[in-house]
Amino acid sequence: MLMQTNRHTENSRDGLSGPVWFSLILLVSWLVLPLIPLAIWSVSRSWYFPDIIPSAFSLRAWNYVFSNTSDVLPALGVTTLIALCATLLSVIIGLPAGRALGLYQFRGKALVELLILAPTIVPGIAVALGLHVVFLSLGLAGSYLGVLIVHLIPTLPYMVLVMAGVFANYNPDTEAQARSLGASAIQTFFYVTLPAILPGLLIGSLFTFLVSWSQYILTLLIGGGRVVTLPLLLFNFASAGRNDITGAISMIYILPGVVLLLLGARHLTGRSRAVESLRQI
Amino acid sequence: MYLISKICSELTSIWRTRHELLTRITPKVRCFKIKEPENMSRYPSFKNSIWRRLSFLVVIFTLVYFPLSAQATEKVGYENWDEVVATAKGGTVNWFMWGGADNINQYVTDYIGKELQKRHDISLNRIGINDTAEAVNIVLGEKQAGIDDNGSVDLIWINGGNFRTMKQGNLLFCGYHGLLPNNQFVNWQDPSIANDFGLSVDECEVPWNRAQFAFAYDSARTQSPPKSIPQLIGWVKENPGAFTYPAATDFNGSVFIRHVFYHAAGGPEALLGDFDQDKFDAVAPKAWAILNEMKPYLWREGTTYPNAIASLAQLFANREVALYFDYDPAIFGINVENGIFPETTRSYGLDDGTIGNTNYVAIPYNSPNKAAAMVAANFILSAAAQYEKAKPDVWGAAPAIDVGRLTKEEKSRFTELPRHPAVIDPAALSQKSLPELHPDWISAIEKGWQENVAK
Amino acid sequence: MLERWKIPLLLSPALLLIAGLFLGGLFLGLIGSLGYMPLLGREELNLDAYRNILFSTGFYQSFLLTFYISLMSTIIASALAIGAALILRRHFIGRSVINFLFQLNLTVPHLVGAVGILYLFSQSGFFARLAFEFRLISGPSDFPAMIYDPLAIGIILQYVWKEVPFIGMILLANMQTFGHDYEAVSRTLGANRWQSFRFVLLPLLSPGLLAAALIVFAFTFGAYEIPALLGQSYPAALPVLAYQSFTDVDLNARPEALAMAMIIALLSAVMIFGYARLARRYMRS
Structure with missing residues (x-):
């Protein structure tokens, strides 16, 4: 995911001019800026107009967030588990499909691609409103399983598209070579296939995880309030005007994404092929 | 020959991966279910069939799948309160209420939830929503889908238009006031309690708070x-x-x-x-x-x-x-x-x-835990629960019960409660109601x- | 023999799932929007829901507002992303730090960004307080309204905030794949910086840019939580209106909610169709 290009370019010689640096700093600080008031609010007791800094600080919001009443920690667990399961299922189901799309030409391929592309573009709310009644009668509404399934609508296509991109640059002959040298199917997969597709797989998984992680409306509709994920709690307190608690939940909510990005960045640095799969999204 | 073996190996490798990953996620799915015990009891046929769940995931709509709502319907008629309490033991109450106030959340979870657990072995599950209409809509949707005895809502904090919708749509469980021992503290002669926004309560809900603009x-x-x-x-x-x-x-x-x-x-x-x-x-x-x-x-x-x-x-x-x-x-x-x-x-x-x-709590007609919900409704009417709620540092909400019907000591506890300086004296306010x-x-x-x- | 079955076997789990959930959901939404509610004893199809919403001014106002929000967000985010990508592809000291910060909010959920924007830009938000501190305004009401406002500035700011890194990353990945060679050639042939950007780089980038922009447009057109948190009460964005109708305690509003969902889906379908055509043209050339 990190752009650490290995390709040498002739532009590398010139540094950045002053105005360019200025606009860059402006852009990046604009990207980080909205997170700052959230962090400050989480330790504020009272911070109202016209105070530039809070008039009173307190850890009350954090106490509440970590108390048993708030459900924030269970919600963190539920959000993480749903996102992990959605990612795993997307890998299991999406990897073969990505292989088929990336490696082979076949009749109706364009149609298949279109079908897989469609859910990334058609908003989830348009689909979930229709699914709601069926999920109700199947007993899936209000259950973790139901929410997990509905999360697959946005996550699976991402995985398939990323994996199709990865397999498009993949040479399956190496597998045959490994097999002819006596490697078992499992060995071939783990020692030949997996290392080759791993960077793309990690990117796909990161995206899939984040797509599920930030779902609000699908969880609300299908979970019916009983599947409590972090965005639901966040929305609850944000719309009730409890800025301190909203700030504290926000901090918890962005943490795993940042950690994943840091981990992912270490793994992916310098592998430009992985980056190319981004183009598929 | 080479081709066939290659394809076979391809297929096996994919199958193995899938198998590998499936076994890897199984414990995750399992701990999932443990987190949600009431769900488990509601779908008993799935208790031990992780594999069935997973296979279901793969084929979603093609698999034949319907033993979910097969559960014995709960008895609606109870002879007396002891029977209700006995049935309620070990039950769960999913209480849907507006979730935007941490002090109310704390009162409900920490006080009512703990007391219900301690006194009656009932686990209270507070479900915070943005708008009461969301809970009403869930019950409506369930009725539409034919889920008449296994709904997901057991108790709703409600009044006004939402109560009307539920009452007129026959979405409420009614006629149980006679069973509740603490119903004696409610002054049903008071028209502002007997009528919720001009609509007769008819034993379809239990008062919780009184409020005045x-x-x-x-x-x-x-x-x-x-x-x-x-x-x-x-x-x-x-x-x-x-x-x-x-x-x-x-x-x-x-x-x-x-x-x-x-x-x-x-x-x-x-x-x-x-x-x-x-x-x-x-x-x-x-x-x-x-x-x-x-x-x-x-x-x-x-x-x-x-x-x-x-x-x-x-x-x-x-x-x-x-x-x-x-x-x-x-x-x-x-x-x-x-x-x-x-x-x-x-x-x-x-x-x-x-x-x-007056705002109330109501039990939907399709709640699978009506006895436990009635015990909860009875408990919130108790002098202890109403007193705790009236404390200004807890909530400061005006009691829905008639304090005059309590014992002398209980009554004096209410009258001696301090009032927050920002809050107008309810007695003065209610002079012009x-x-x-x-x-x-x-x-x-x-x-x-x-x-x-x-x- | 097996070769014939290999591709279908590889594809079938994903296709079954997507067809079942996605097409199934759309189909159910469609018949629901046509008034098919067997459990309420309604089995005949009609166009009442569409007639109702298409004859109400509220729907048009919501539609136009949503379209405007999506269009503005996509254009502004795309323009900024091109600029950012042009800078970030160069080598300079501190690039990895800047890169990390640039990618940081790809991982930040929309909802968090929306709340942050709310605290920054509301009439009593951080910027309003700064303006007050420096005597630029005498009270909150003097500060321009950017939250709950008719121009939906807060919503657009949030989308731009979130989508600039997304489009930027896709453009960077694109730029990496074709390197600097074409531009270098154009420069040696006498093109100035602008010309080499306009006539060489931009055409090369446009397929990726278009794809990203379409995704952003469709996403912002169907997003619920941002306009629900930052938008004004009337007119509401289309997804907010659809959700409100869907959760209305009057069940008769449900076909209307589903009809709005179908209109959102239809617009996205047009987007996909357009994308497919563009992609095909790009493949040929």
Whole structure:
């Protein structure tokens, strides 16, 4: 995911001019800026107009967030588990499909691609409103399983598209070579296939995880309030005007994404092929 | 030959991966289920069949899948309270309620939840929602899908229009008041308790709190706030931009509009009873004229209205507007304690009276845990639970029970409760109390406001 | 023989799932919008829901507002992303830190960004307080309205905030694949910086840019939580209106909610169709 290009370019010689640096700093600080008031609010007791800094600080919001009443920690667990399961299922189901799309030409391929592309573009709310009644009668509404399934609508296509991109640059002959040298199917997969597709797989998984992680409306509709994920709690307190608690939940909510990005960045640095799969999204 | 072996290996490798990954996620799915025990008991056939779940995932709609709602229906008729308590033991209550106030959440989870667990072995599951209508909608959807005995909602904090929807749609479990021992503390002779927004309760819900609309202002900023609706109209014009009210879609915005409506009608008397189109048509234009006259002097010249009462609270906290109001005056004290409102916040009622209501808890008709829900409803009526709730540092909500029916000691505990300086004395407030309208009136007023004032 | 079955076997789990959930959901939404509610005893199809919403001014206002929000967000985010990508592809000291910060909010959920924007830009938000501190305004009401406002500035700011890194990353990945060679050639042939950007780089980038922009447009057109949190009460964005109708306690509003969902889906379908055509043209050339 990190752009650490290995390709040498002739532009590398010139540094950045002053105005360019200025606009860059402006852009990046604009990207980080909205997170700052959230962090400050989480330790504020009272911070109202016209105070530039809070008039009173307190850890009350954090106490509440970590108390048993708030459900924030269970919600963190539920959000993480749903996102992990959605990612795993997307890998299991999406990897073969990505292989088929990336490696082979076949009749109706364009149609298949279109079908897989469609859910990334058609908003989830348009689909979930229709699914709601069926999920109700199947007993899936209000259950973790139901929410997990509905999360697959946005996550699976991402995985398939990323994996199709990865397999498009993949040479399956190496597998045959490994097999002819006596490697078992499992060995071939783990020692030949997996290392080759791993960077793309990690990117796909990161995206899939984040797509599920930030779902609000699908969880609300299908979970019916009983599947409590972090965005639901966040929305609850944000719309009730409890800025301190909203700030504290926000901090918890962005943490795993940042950690994943840091981990992912270490793994992916310098592998430009992985980056190319981004183009598929 | 080579081709076939290659394809076979391909397939096996994929199958192995899948198998590998499936086994890897199995423990995850399992710990999932343990986290949600009531779900498990509700779908007993799935208790031990992780594999079936997973296979279901793969084929979703193609698999034959329907043993979910197969469960014995709960008995509705109970002989006596002991039977209810015995049935309730070990049960779970999914209580859907507005979840935006941490102190209320804490009271419900930490106090009521713990007490129910301790006294009756009932686990209370508080489910925070943004709007009560969401819970009503869940029950409606379940009824539509034919889920008549295995619904997901056991208890709802409710009143007014939502109660009407549920009662008229036969979505409520009714007729159990006689069973509840603590029902004796409720004064059902009081019409403001026996009627929820003009609609007879008919043993379909249990009162929880009483509330009466009041205004709040910052005494350090505003010296003489307007004490009646006519005064308010003049005050708004003298202080442009310092007042606004939430849109009629908000519960509190709607009740403010009703105060103006009462003023336009010369009092609520003419509007009581069932909805009457002629009476409405006679009063409504006057009310819209008053509100439209105020409009250019409102916050942002009335081009938009806050979506929710919480937005008005933020505007007041940030000194964007000078007046705040709420159907539950306890919120003024809570907001001061939470640092949202200034310490100098004070509150008052109107000289021409303010509207009061009772809010309730109700059990949906398809709740699978009716006995446990009844035990919970009975417990919240107890002197202990109502007293805890009345403490200003817990919630400060006015009791729904008739304190006069309690023992002497219990009664004195209530009367000795301190009052938050920001909260008006409920006794003084209730001297000038106005009745609520029938929900049909309220719908008509809300709709009329959207069409004649909001646009 | 097996070769014939290999591709279908590889594809079938994903296709079954997507067809079942996605097409199934759309189909159910469609018949629901046509008034098919067997459990309420309604089995005949009609166009009442569409008629109701297409004859109400509220729907058009919501539609136009949503379209405007999506269009503005996509255009502004795309323009900023091109600029950012042009800078970030160069080598400079501190690039990895800047890169990390640039990618940071790809991982931040929309909802968090929305709340942050709310605290920054509301009339009593951080910037308003700064303006007050420096005597630029005398009170919150003097600060321009950017939250709950008719121009939906806060919503657009949030989308731009979130989508600039997304489009930027896709453009960077694209730029990496075709390197600097074409531009270098154009520069040696006498093109100035602008010309080489306009006539060489931009055409090369446009397929990726278009794809990203379409995704952003469709996403912002169907997003619920941002306009629900930052938008004004009337008119509401289309997804908010659809959700409100869907959760209305009057069940008769449900076909209307589903009809709005179908209109959102239809617009996205047009987007996909347009994308497919563009992609095909790009493949040919």
